[in-house]
Amino acid sequence: MRLYRGTVDDRGRIFFFELDDQLDPVGAPQLFVEGVGNGWHDGLGMDVCGNLWAADYETSSLYRVSNEGEIKVMVDWSDDPDQFGHGLVWGSGEGGWRDDALYVPVPAGGSLVHEVIVGVPAAVLPDRR
Numbered sequence: 001m002r003l004y005r006g007t008v009d010d011r012g013r014i015f016f017f018e019l020d021d022q023l024d025p026v027g028a029p030q031l032f033v034e035g036v037g038n039g040w041h042d043g044l045g046m047d048v049c050g051n052l053w054a055a056d057y058e059t060s061s062l063y064r065v066s067n068e069g070e071i072k073v074m075v076d077w078s079d080d081p082d083q084f085g086h087g088l089v090w091g092s093g094e095g096g097w098r099d100d101a102l103y104v105p106v107p108a109g110g111s112l113v114h115e116v117i118v119g120v121p122a123a124v125l126p127d128r129r
Contacts, residue, residue: 014033016030033069047123048121048122057086085105101118
C-alpha cells in the first residue's frame with residue numbers, strides 16, 4: 001500500500017511512501033511523477049481504479065494521474081483563477097452527495113463547492129478491526 005504526498009514547488013512533483021501492514025512508512029519517499037501542474041497541490045485523492053487526483057492551485061486545474069504516471073488535466077478553471085480547487089474529497093453517497101464525485105471547495109470564489117463527477121468511487125482502506 002502507498003501513501004502519496006503532493007508538493008509546493010515549481011516542478012509539480014508527487015512522491016509516495018510504501019506502507020507496512022500497520023500503515024507506517026517504510027523507507028524514504030520515492031518520486032512518483034513530475035509535472036502535475038506547477039506544484040501547489042492543495043488536495044490529493046485516489047479513486048477505486050488507482051487513479052490519483054490532484055487539485056493544483058498554481059494552474060487552477062484538477063489533474064488525474066494514472067497508476068502508470070500518465071497526467072491528464074480533467075478540469076481547467078484557469079479562465080477564472082478564483083475558481084481554483086482548494087482541496088478535494090469524495091462524496092459519501094448520502095444526503096445528496098454522490099459517491100462517484102469529487103467535491104472541490106472554492107474559498108476564493110464565494111465559498112462554493114464544485115461537484116466533479118468522476119464516475120467511480122474513492123479507494124478505501126481495508127478494515128483493520
